[in-house]
Amino acid sequence: MSNVPSVWPRRLGIAVILSGAAWLAFSALRGEPDPGPRFTTATLDRGDLALTVAATGTLSALVTVEIGSQVSGRIASLHADYNSEVKQGDLIARIDPSLFEAAVQRARANLAVAEANVERAEIQLAEAERLERRITELTQRKLVSQSELDTAKAQVATTRADLRSSKASVQQTRASLVEAEANLRFTNIVSPTDGIVISRAVNVGQTVAASLQAPVLFTLAQDLRDMQVVAAISEADIGQLKEGQSVSFTVDAFPDQPFEGTLRQIRNAANVLQNVVTFDAVIDVDNPELQLRPGMTANVSILVAEKRDAVRIPNAALRFRPPDSTPPARKPGSGVIWTLSPGGAPEARQVSIGLSDGQYTEWRDDDAAPGLSVLIGRSDDAEADGPSRRFRMF
Numbered sequence: 001m002s003n004v005p006s007v008w009p010r011r012l013g014i015a016v017i018l019s020g021a022a023w024l025a026f027s028a029l030r031g032e033p034d035p036g037p038r039f040t041t042a043t044l045d046r047g048d049l050a051l052t053v054a055a056t057g058t059l060s061a062l063v064t065v066e067i068g069s070q071v072s073g074r075i076a077s078l079h080a081d082y083n084s085e086v087k088q089g090d091l092i093a094r095i096d097p098s099l100f101e102a103a104v105q106r107a108r109a110n111l112a113v114a115e116a117n118v119e120r121a122e123i124q125l126a127e128a129e130r131l132e133r134r135i136t137e138l139t140q141r142k143l144v145s146q147s148e149l150d151t152a153k154a155q156v157a158t159t160r161a162d163l164r165s166s167k168a169s170v171q172q173t174r175a176s177l178v179e180a181e182a183n184l185r186f187t188n189i190v191s192p193t194d195g196i197v198i199s200r201a202v203n204v205g206q207t208v209a210a211s212l213q214a215p216v217l218f219t220l221a222q223d224l225r226d227m228q229v230v231a232a233i234s235e236a237d238i239g240q241l242k243e244g245q246s247v248s249f250t251v252d253a254f255p256d257q258p259f260e261g262t263l264r265q266i267r268n269a270a271n272v273l274q275n276v277v278t279f280d281a282v283i284d285v286d287n288p289e290l291q292l293r294p295g296m297t298a299n300v301s302i303l304v305a306e307k308r309d310a311v312r313i314p315n316a317a318l319r320f321r322p323p324d325s326t327p328p329a330r331k332p333g334s335g336v337i338w339t340l341s342p343g344g345a346p347e348a349r350q351v352s353i354g355l356s357d358g359q360y361t362e363w364r365d366d367d368a369a370p371g372l373s374v375l376i377g378r379s380d381d382a383e384a385d386g387p388s389r390r391f392r393m394f
Helices: 004-030 098-140 146-186 315-319 381-392
Strands: 039-043 045-061 064-068 073-078 091-095 188-190 195-200 216-221 226-234 246-251 254-273 276-286 297-314 334-340 346-356 360-363 373-378
Touching: 045 276, 045 346, 045 360, 091 216, 098 146, 146 188, 226 254, 226 297, 297 315, 297 346, 297 373, 315 334, 315 360, 315 373
Parallel strands: none
Antiparallel strands: 039 373, 045 226, 045 297, 064 216, 073 091, 091 188, 195 216, 226 276, 246 254, 246 297, 254 276, 297 360, 334 346, 334 373, 346 360
C-alpha cells in the first residue's frame, strides 16, 4: 500500500502524453491543413532621415587666461571677485609692496654709490695722467730714472681699469634698480584683457610664493558670449566628420532646450584612455543670453547626412529572413525585404538602399512604394516553442 501514491503521478503523465499523441494522429487522419507560420508586418512610410554622431564634451570659453603673480608676498587687497567684469589694465589685486619699496630705495642708493665711484675713478685717472706727463718730461731731462716713468704708466693703466670697473658697476646697479622697480609694479595685479572672472584662488592676507612658478590667482574668461565645446569623438566616427558641419547639443541644466553650434576643428592628437582612442572636436557656440557656463557637460549630436521625405524601410525588415528561405544574392548598396504573395507565401525583393539612421533605411529605387507591407518577424514563434516546452515538463 505504501507504493500506491508514487505510481499515480507517473501513470497520469503517461496518460497525458498518449492523449496528446492520439489527438495529433486524429487531426492528421481528418486531413486538417497546416496553417503555416504567421508573420508580423510593417507598413513603409515617408519621413526624414538623419545620420548623426553622438559624443560628450565640455563647455569652455574661447580664451581662458590664468592670471598669476611674478612676485611673492602677502595679498594686501582684492579688487575683483567671482563673476566680476574687468577691463584690460584694471587693478584686480595688490600684494603688500613694503618690501619691494625698500628694495627700490636700496637699489637707488647703490646706484648713487656706483656713480660716485665713477667720479672718483675719473679724478684719479686725471691725476695719474698728469703725473705720467710730468715724469716723462723729467725723464727726458735725465732727472728721474726710467723705473719711475714705468711706475707712473702702470698707475695710469690701473686707474683706467678702475674707471671701467666703476662704470660697469653703475650699469649693474642701474639694472638692479630697474628690476626692483619692476617688482614693485608687479605687486599690482592687473587684468591682461577684457573679460569676466570665473575663478579666484586667494584671499586677503594669504601669502603667495612665486619662487618656482607663478601661482594662479584668478582665472579670466575673455568673453562668455562666444564659447566652445570640446567633444571626444570615437575613432570609428571621426572619418564621417568635417569642418563646418552643424551640431546640436543639450546640457543637464536645460535638458529640453537644444543649442546649436558649428564644428570648427578636429584635432590630430589622439587621446587614449583604457585602450579607447578618441579625438577632440572643437565646436563653436553662440551664448548671447549667457545661459551656458564653463564646465557644463554637453551631450553632442553632429549631423553627418540627412535625407528628407524618403521612403523608409524599418531596419527590422532588412534583417528578417523567413524560415527555410533562400534570399537572392545581394549586390553592393542593396538589401532584401520580404512581402507576402496573394497566396500567403513570403516573397523576396531586392531593393537599393541609402542613408540609415539606425532605425530606418532609405529605399532609393524609383519604384519605392510607401504603403507596402513588409515582413519584420514571426508572430507565432512563441506559440511554436510552447508545446515542446510543456511536453518536456513531464
